[in-house]
Amino acid sequence: MLSRRKLIKRLSSGTLVGGLVGGALPITVTAAPTAAPKRDLFKELGVRTFINAAGTLTYMTGSLMHDEVLEAIQNGAKEFCLLDEIQDKVGAKIAQMVHSEAAVVTSGAFSGMTLGLAGILTGMDLKKVEQLPHLTGTGMKTEVICQKAHDIVYNHALTNTGCKIIQVETAEDVEKAINEKTALMHFLHIEADKGKIMHEEWVALGKKHNIPTSIDIAADVPPVENLWRFNEMGFSFVVVSGGKAMRGPQSAGLLMGKKDIISAARLHMPPRGFNIGRGMKVNKEEILGMYVALERFINEDHGKVWKMWEDNTAHIESAVKTVSGVKTDVHVPPLGNHTPTLRISWDPDKLHLTGKELQEALRKGDPSIEVGGSGPSHIGVTVWMLKPGQEKIVARRIKEELSKAAV
Numbered sequence: 001m002l003s004r005r006k007l008i009k010r011l012s013s014g015t016l017v018g019g020l021v022g023g024a025l026p027i028t029v030t031a032a033p034t035a036a037p038k039r040d041l042f043k044e045l046g047v048r049t050f051i052n053a054a055g056t057l058t059y060m061t062g063s064l065m066h067d068e069v070l071e072a073i074q075n076g077a078k079e080f081c082l083l084d085e086i087q088d089k090v091g092a093k094i095a096q097m098v099h100s101e102a103a104v105v106t107s108g109a110f111s112g113m114t115l116g117l118a119g120i121l122t123g124m125d126l127k128k129v130e131q132l133p134h135l136t137g138t139g140m141k142t143e144v145i146c147q148k149a150h151d152i153v154y155n156h157a158l159t160n161t162g163c164k165i166i167q168v169e170t171a172e173d174v175e176k177a178i179n180e181k182t183a184l185m186h187f188l189h190i191e192a193d194k195g196k197i198m199h200e201e202w203v204a205l206g207k208k209h210n211i212p213t214s215i216d217i218a219a220d221v222p223p224v225e226n227l228w229r230f231n232e233m234g235f236s237f238v239v240v241s242g243g244k245a246m247r248g249p250q251s252a253g254l255l256m257g258k259k260d261i262i263s264a265a266r267l268h269m270p271p272r273g274f275n276i277g278r279g280m281k282v283n284k285e286e287i288l289g290m291y292v293a294l295e296r297f298i299n300e301d302h303g304k305v306w307k308m309w310e311d312n313t314a315h316i317e318s319a320v321k322t323v324s325g326v327k328t329d330v331h332v333p334p335l336g337n338h339t340p341t342l343r344i345s346w347d348p349d350k351l352h353l354t355g356k357e358l359q360e361a362l363r364k365g366d367p368s369i370e371v372g373g374s375g376p377s378h379i380g381v382t383v384w385m386l387k388p389g390q391e392k393i394v395a396r397r398i399k400e401e402l403s404k405a406a407v
Helices: 005-015 042-043 068-077 083-098 109-122 126-131 151-161 171-177 189-196 199-208 225-235 257-266 284-299 302-320 354-363 390-405
Strands: 051-053 102-106 144-149 164-167 182-188 215-217 237-241 253-257 326-331 340-345 367-371 378-382
Touching: 042 171, 051 390, 068 284, 083 225, 083 253, 083 284, 102 109, 102 257, 102 284, 109 126, 109 151, 109 182, 109 215, 109 237, 109 253, 109 257, 144 151, 144 171, 151 164, 151 182, 164 171, 171 199, 182 189, 182 199, 189 215, 199 215, 199 225, 215 225, 215 367, 225 237, 237 257, 253 257, 253 284, 253 354, 302 340, 340 390, 354 367, 354 378, 354 390, 367 378, 367 390, 378 390
Parallel strands: 051 367, 144 164, 144 182, 182 215, 215 237
Antiparallel strands: 102 253, 237 253, 326 340, 340 378
16 A cells, blocks of 8 residues: 555656546646746847947937836736826825925926926916917916027927027026026036036026026936935926936936926826827826836945946956957046946057947847947947846957957
8 A cells, every 4th residue: 555655756746546546537747837938029020129338328218127117017007096196196205305395207308398397387377288389478488598508409398388499608698688588597417518607506597587497417317416416406497317327117207396386387297188298198107117216226326336337347348458459448427328438449550440330240240239329440338238247248249340350
């Protein structure tokens, strides 16, 4: 007779002879069904994926979200809630983290600029909200003052409201430009060194004339302190992208600032549909994802992350420098995309290769790799969007292509 232990062992092996169970049919133990493989939609659709050694560029879909951000998005998709309520609750938490009076999740920094200015123009007057962007005859202000060096294409976000940009260069120009039609004084942080008026003076000029001031810091974290630096400095509203260094949803951003401006800006946002911001929709999943991404970013060990970036940059630099004729330089952009950036250049007399040709060779390789801006005989590389271990692949592939081009 089989002992209990032997019987269990026989059962676990698959089949027990029928005679042992009073002539019953054989018992078969079957394995648990395996989960169906997940669809690889990139492969299914024929979409090229790549190793990103270029940075958080919108046309390269920004950054990759962390697992906890994805989890927040996935869990958020399983329940209903009121859009205004979740914006209220999340906005209050975000405002605490960024040291502002109020905050709201927007569909990117661009929409934050439009909504912030719209809120200034209309206040809480619903009739005015419905009239934008048609300002003529409404009594609303119509002009935004901006330094010439700061008037870039993204300022279209401001002219979407119907306002026009008035360019200035000096503090004296600002004094002359301010009039009863001035709605806002706008500042662009990434071009701060190209203007003649710096942040503190800009804010002071606005306060002197009771004109709100705004600042665009879309790609300007790290450092993490920039998330509250300009709120504390006194800017009326600040906008930042969510899908870059913070690694939130690529379609999300933050509008933070004075409570009255944020409250009025909310009138221009969904779920309301009588405004210029109706198409700037941000859903509950993105709101939750942005909240978790911001929380994670603020609390992470930035010193440890920076050291990893330096080490990975050094690994690539060491590998490519072994090729005769190659030179390298590491610099950190001071204002935007503030991370270690490697410039790889070479002597065109020793390596018959252009920057564009190297870019294309890396792009067409396996795996495909995207690197930064190129010139006649140089490329740029950043490591902050690499997955663990990818710095080795990038180093090997760049070295291979440079070695092939050696005379």
